[in-house]
Structure formats: C-alpha cells, structure tokens
Amino acid sequence: MIRADAAAIAEPYYEEVRSELSSLGARIRLVGLLANEDRASQTYSGYAAKGCAKVGMDYEARSVSREDVEAAVLEAGADPEVHGIVVYYPIFGGARDRSIQNLVPMEKDVEGLHIRWTTMLYHDERYLDPEQRKKPILPCxxxxxxxxxxxxxxxxxxxxxxxxxxxxxxxxxxxxxxxxxxxxxxxxxxxxxxxxxxxxxxxxxxxxxxxxxxxxxxxxxxxxxxxxxxxxxxxxxxxxxxxxxxxxxxxxxxxxxxxxxxxxxxxxxxxxxxPITVAMLLRNTLRLYRNFHAPK
Missing domain, CATH: 3.40.50.720 (NAD(P)-binding Rossmann-like Domain)
Structure with a gap:
C-alpha cells in the first residue's frame, strides 16, 4: 500500500502560485477572520500564514468577537487592498453562519461558499464568461x-x-x-x-x-x-x-x-x-485576483 504524502502532492500547486505571482509582480493580500476559540481554526490560520509566506502573498489574521464578525467581513469586503477573505467557521453555526458566507463578496470569497459559487458548483457551471477564460471558485x-x-x-x-x-x-x-x-x-x-x-x-x-x-x-x-x-x-x-x-x-x-x-x-x-487544502486556498486567492482585481 502506498502511504501518500499530502505535502508532496501540494508542492506543484505552491510552485504554480509562486511562479505566477512572480510573473504578475503583484502583492496579493488575503485576510483571515477568526471569531471563535476553535483550535482547528487557529491551526488552519497558521498554515495559511505559512503558505502565503512561502509563495510571496500577504496574509493578515484578524481576531474579532462573534458579535463583530459581520462588521469585520463588511470592512474587509469594502477594502480595495484586500483581494481575498477567509472566515474560519464555525462561529454561530446553522443559518447565521450561512448568512456570513453570503456576506463575503463573491469576488473575495476564497472558500467558494458564497451562494453564487455554490450555485455554479451544484449546476456544474464551469466558466464565468462566454469566452471560457474565467473559472469559478470551488471549496478548498x-x-x-x-x-x-x-x-x-x-x-x-x-x-x-x-x-x-x-x-x-x-x-x-x-x-x-x-x-x-x-x-x-x-x-x-x-x-x-x-x-x-x-x-x-x-x-x-x-x-x-x-x-x-x-x-x-x-x-x-x-x-x-x-x-x-x-x-x-x-x-x-x-x-x-x-x-x-x-x-x-x-x-x-x-x-x-x-x-x-x-x-x-x-x-x-x-x-x-x-497542505493540499492550503495550496487550493492560495490558488483560489490568485484566481480571484486574476478574475476580479488585476489591472485591466
């Protein structure tokens, strides 16, 4: 039996993102919002920070209270210097978490949880544009x-x-x-x-x-x-x-x-x-930048 190595599988995707960022000459900024005490969320945020550093992407973790998380999402969503947002769930659970997922602008939703992205996934729509140049965001x-x-x-x-x-x-x-x-x-x-x-x-x-x-x-x-x-x-x-x-x-x-x-x-x-999840997070962030934020 082969015992597969997640880090080895992820490495080509890190290199892909690193290479494209270098050719773009862009500083892409990802913001992570932590509004819970979940250890898994803290760990994921730490891995995201390391992954961003590895490829030359900026990462900022923002710790907020549960009561302030919606305001923090809106603030990051309105900031033109922020190109991607990741919210670490669960926060409230259930319907309220789903409402937060849709509060993140689809243009900055690196997790693919916004209703626009999930609708495309469940309808198997694979391109955003008639020219088939822009692909949607899928969950990491x-x-x-x-x-x-x-x-x-x-x-x-x-x-x-x-x-x-x-x-x-x-x-x-x-x-x-x-x-x-x-x-x-x-x-x-x-x-x-x-x-x-x-x-x-x-x-x-x-x-x-x-x-x-x-x-x-x-x-x-x-x-x-x-x-x-x-x-x-x-x-x-x-x-x-x-x-x-x-x-x-x-x-x-x-x-x-x-x-x-x-x-x-x-x-x-x-x-x-x-490691593969984090690589897809970075890949999604880069895709959002290309699709919505890069200079025309």
Whole structure:
C-alpha cells in the first residue's frame, strides 16, 4: 500500500502560485477572520500564514468577537487592498453562519461558499464568461481531495467532465463545507457517490441526487475510493476487510477514521489533506485576483 504524502502532492500547486505571482509582480493580500476559540481554526490560520509566506502573498489574521464578525467581513469586503477573505467557521453555526458566507463578496470569497459559487458548483457551471477564460471558485478541501485523486492516478483530469467516469466512491461526511460539495464534484466528473452522514445515505450520480438505502458494508465493498471526514473518536473505523481490494482511501478528519489493517487491501492511503487544502486556498486567492482585481 502506498502511504501518500499530502505535502508532496501540494508542492506543484505552491510552485504554480509562486511562479505566477512572480510573473504578475503583484502583492496579493488575503485576510483571515477568526471569531471563535476553535483550535482547528487557529491551526488552519497558521498554515495559511505559512503558505502565503512561502509563495510571496500577504496574509493578515484578524481576531474579532462573534458579535463583530459581520462588521469585520463588511470592512474587509469594502477594502480595495484586500483581494481575498477567509472566515474560519464555525462561529454561530446553522443559518447565521450561512448568512456570513453570503456576506463575503463573491469576488473575495476564497472558500467558494458564497451562494453564487455554490450555485455554479451544484449546476456544474464551469466558466464565468462566454469566452471560457474565467473559472469559478470551488471549496478548498473538496478541490484538494480531487487534486489528490488526480495525483494518485485514480482520476484523469485530461478527460474533463468524465475524469471520474466509472468510479464508485463512498464519502462519510455530508457537511455543507466539505462532504456535500465533494460528492457533487465527484458526481459532476462522472462518478457514482454514496454519501453517508448521521441522517442516512444519499446517492449522487449523473449530476443528480437520489434517495438510497444502501448500507455501509455494500457501499464499501463496491467503492474504488473511500473518503472520510467524521469528526468523532467514536466513529467505527473502517477496516481492511470492508474495503474493495485496491481501493484508495482518504481521511480529512482530525481523527483517524481508518483501522491500521487497511494496508492489507487498500492500494493507497492519504491520511491528511491539510497542505493540499492550503495550496487550493492560495490558488483560489490568485484566481480571484486574476478574475476580479488585476489591472485591466
């Protein structure tokens, strides 16, 4: 079994951003808004700062109270010197967090959570303009996972909308930030996806969703790709015996969601995606600059 290295997969994307920034001669500024005490958010902000320094991009972390976060978003959104905004969730949770996501101007939303970007994703719209020069912003972690599957030879980007054709994938997570967009993106590229969360199972196929009564054992036994993001130590770890021989496994949870014996059946395992997520964050920031902020 190959134990994949997230940092190695991310490196070509860092180099791509670094090279383009150098050729543009631009100073791009990304602002991160921290309005919670979540350790994962603090860690992500630290990684974003290091990533920006690595490629020559400016990063400013702003700590604000929950009560002031909307005002901070509006301030950064109105500042012409700010080219990208990342808000570290959760803050309030639920509908209020979704309202904050839409408060970030789409032109500065590096996370792809604004309703304009999510609408394009779920309708599989791949360009902003008729000339097909400007691509939309996709959520960083799902996009990073797709890039990892490309790097591992599981998917084939040269095939465009059919890059995942014929693949069966199971995703344990259906959050609005990662699991749901990831399932849709895989389906948009031709895969059949079984999406599990505490509420049940949904099948994504042919760019549509369907009710589904498949159980865990059946889904795993048929899946070429298994992706987990269950944020709980109590999750029953996926065992090697449950996997289809040769499956590729990816974990994006802070907790280990796979048992050690998967190495007996899996072809490859990516235990973390953090460096790739940060690379996609920087790539999205650069894309926003090119699409909306660069001098004409």
């Amino acid at each position: 972690t799902p996009l990073g996972i797709l890039k990892a599957l490309d790097a591992l030879g599981v998917t084939h980007p040269e095939r465009g909308r059919e890059s995942a054709a014929g693949l069966v994938a199971t995703v344990f997570n259906r959050s609005e930030v990662v699991g749901r967009p990831l399932a849709a993106m895989l389906s948009n590229n031709g895969a059949r996806v079984y999406s599990f969360d505490i509420h049940g199972v949904v099948r994504y196929e042919a760019r549509r969703t369907f009710p589904c009564d498949v159980d865990r054992a059946t889904a795993l036994a048929s899946s070429d790709v298994v992706i987990t993001g269950v944020p709980s130590r109590s999750f029953e770890k996926i065992r090697g015996a449950e996997l289809k021989p040769g499956a590729v496994c990816v974990n994006f949870s802070q907790f280990e969601n796979f048992a050690p014996d998967i190495e007996e059946r899996a072809a490859a395992y990516l235990p973390r995606v953090g």
